[in-house]
Amino acid sequence: MTGNKKREEQRLVVAEQPAAARLRAAAPELSRRVVERMLAEIPAYSELPQEEIAGDIARIVQYCLRMAADVVERRRPVEADAFGPLRDSAAQRADEGVPLEAIVSAYQLGMAMCWERLSADAGPDDLAALQEAIGHIFEVQRQMVVAATSAYMEARKLLDGQDQEDRHAAMVALLAGEPADRTRPGSAPLYVAMTVVLARHPDESGTGTKARIAARRKIRRARSVLDRFGTGPALAKLDGSNGTVLLPVETRPDWRDLCRLIRRTAKSADVAITAAAEVAEPAAIPAAVRQNTEITELVLRTGRPAGLYRLQDVLLDYQLSRPSAALPGLADVLSPLDHKPELLHTLETYLRHGLDRRATAAALHVHPNTVDYRVRRIDELTGLSPARHMDVPHLSAALIARALQRPGE
Structure with a gap:
């Protein structure tokens, strides 16, 4: 039997109870307390929408606490692939503009409360077990901070880096009617030119940080769906309520597929979306965008339901608007x-x-x-x-x- 297996069989015991079992039993209630303290002590988290707090944030807190319990039980470090959910969460916080120091503080707070719970009711005879347990907890905290920090920085680099600048330059050129350049990001023989109008999410009420985060979350979710449709990433200029999207395609897509795309996008963003679309060659994109803008304005002014429209859907309205x-x-x-x-x-x-x-x-x-x-x-x-x-x-x-x-x- 190897040394690691022998150590795993000799469970750490604190206050006459296996330390890992003690942490697992406390995980649900301890998760709630950790989230409460995060909201009370770290301002950036108190400004997040309730949907984020009750969803991703609460899940990650409990995941980390259970990870700490696993480390104490196995008495050895966590495998690198176990930090995937933490990396995903950190990348999402980066996209929402949550400061990195707030994320690091949250991990430190959670592990400190984990240690407090583990050492409660401990006696002098538990000193050796506690010393070993705190070493494992400090190590997993270090791994968590490294994983979250690296994912956060990678996400910020993607958001702020050259890729975004290249996409922006490509979109500006296409909207200006410049000749097609196949070396540009997202270049294609055809584009689905879209004008989209996104309804306000209930979390966008007000003018504070919570409203701004909700608006960015809505845009991020919409873009994540649109990015997967064409032959390359979507070229998009979206603010909290409307914008223009160019989807690169090799052939003309079926209109029903485009309608389903808008329905999926609306579901992901959790808001109603009114949009107009036209498939165009690069040189025809400016005219298509102008017409799409007129169509969405007509749809909204005449009280039609949300969804995707094209000129033939509003022929009478369009003619009467001349x-x-x-x-x-x-x-x-x-x-x-x-x-x-x-x-x-x-x-x-x-x-x-x-x-x-x-x-x-x-x-x-x-x-x-x-x-x-x-x-x-x-x-x-x-x-x-x-x-x-x-x-x-x-x-x-x-x-x-x-x-x-x-x-x-």
Whole structure:
């Protein structure tokens, strides 16, 4: 039997209880206490969104405590591959802008509380076991700090380094309509040019650090999905609410795949996303981006649901948004309903439900007879009836023109 195996069989005992078992039993409650002290004593953690605290932070704290228990039990250092979750967590904190000193302080605090728990109730006879245990705990703390620090610095280098500068330069050139340069990062014969608008996450309310971290988390999660779609990393310029994305592709992708991409991105970012897309050659990207921007503005102003759109999805809206002397007059068709919001809402709902009075009544939580009455009142006030099929195109166009002329309503 080797010396290591003999040592493992001779478990360290403190206060008449195996030291490793003592730590494992205390791990859930000790994790909670460690997180509480981190929030109270390390300002950078108190500013993180609650989602991060209850999720990744709490998991890593408990993982580290159990790792300390394993080290005390085996009485030898941890294998290098066990630090993967710590490295991933440190890289995420780097992306969120958490200072490195805060991360190191958190590991030191956690291991100090681990030692306090292990040595509680110890007596003079436990001195030798405690001395050996603290040596193991100090060593695993050193390994944790080294792993977290190296991952943090690598992430910051990636975020701030030449790769990002090269991607930015490539995107600027493409948006300016410069000739294609196959030596640039992300170069491709075709690009999916996208304009995206991201809704605000509830954690973004306010103007403090927590809101900024939530906005960066949303963007990071969106980019991580978009990066995996094309033949190379996405070229993206995104702020907390909107931006432009260029996805390099070799061939024209199926539109349904692009729609699924936006749904996955919205799910990952945990917010609704409204986007417009067009597949274009490098020289056509500026025009595609301009058109996409107009489409997303139309979608938002006319109250359409979130999702991915292209020009053919909003042809009437787009045409009506072009400068025209007829547009104000078309919007004024519904001016008799200005002070009748229930009639205007009924009209919108009636058209949206395909002129189905029962479906409209259910959506409005009224009796179908009430819908019939309101439809008659709309006819009396505007001279157009949503119940007459010949009037429906006129009314639909008037609603769109009204939304374009009065976007605040």
